[in-house]
Amino acid sequence: MGRPPCCDKEGVKKGPWTPEEDLVLVSYIQQHGPGNWRYGFWRVFDALGLMRCSKSCRLRWTNYLRPGIKRGNFTDQEEKLIVHLQALLGNRWAAISSYLPERTDNDIKNYWNTHLKKKLKKMQNNPPHQDGSACSNSPSKGQWERRLQVDIHMAKKALTDAIDLQAKPKASLPAAAAAATTYASSTENISRLLQQGWMKKNHTHPSPKTTEAISKTDFSAMESCLFGLDSLSAGVSESASFSHDEFRAILPTSVFETWLFEEENNRSSPVVDAIIN
């Protein structure tokens, strides 16, 4: 099924990149720009003696070498944003990473799989309580509404922030700030040394996966989602009785399904718990 991957070509090197290979790659990108993967990567890299396929090169650049990537621990704020965006968008890591321009989709995906998923599961199994009282399996209507309001509020905040972030794209990453960023040690010097030259060459800081990657569809989906959340919030406040179909109509599928599942199981929202605590 499908054509064979480019990396099947004989003599292609696989596995971890060496600093020397990184240097060759970064030098090439400095000369030709990061968008030129299409034009003869094989020819160029065969000539340079870098036996990596274009796919591997692109991945290495986007996930590791490109300037402006922040490595190291995720902040609480980033963590919360990821949790909410994951609830809203599902496992669309590329879309999620659009709202955290300094993190790669791979990083976010890894962080989700290794940390957040476990954390949320733990919270689900052992839900923390604000007042230390035992958790009722059947929260009262009032409790449920309060939880839903908090959920809606936090989702709205995440959306507003994300939309705001698109409306006011982040300023170019100053070299000083970039230098303060924690990079993986193996490529730290390469990235840093090349960053200045890179920025001079390109006038502005490149953000290959930020605003451009946020499609119009995503943006309008988020805006309509925000509208939906407003309606939902108003509905809950007035104790209006939304039918499942009405909820389905105004909420993104992932949020609706989460809500439905939790409601059917008389369960609190792990997302809410994660935020509260």
Added chain:
DNA sequence: AAATCCCTCAACCGCAGTTCG
């Protein structure tokens, strides 16, 4: 100190969609 287990994350794989000659 050695063996084993567990976790992290860079890199790979496979697929679908897009672009180009």
Added chain:
DNA sequence: ACGAACTGCGGTTGAGGGATT
């Protein structure tokens, strides 16, 4: 119009290193 190459994405793997026994 067509096929090959490129691009982007999400899922998965496995080497390396730290923690535990």
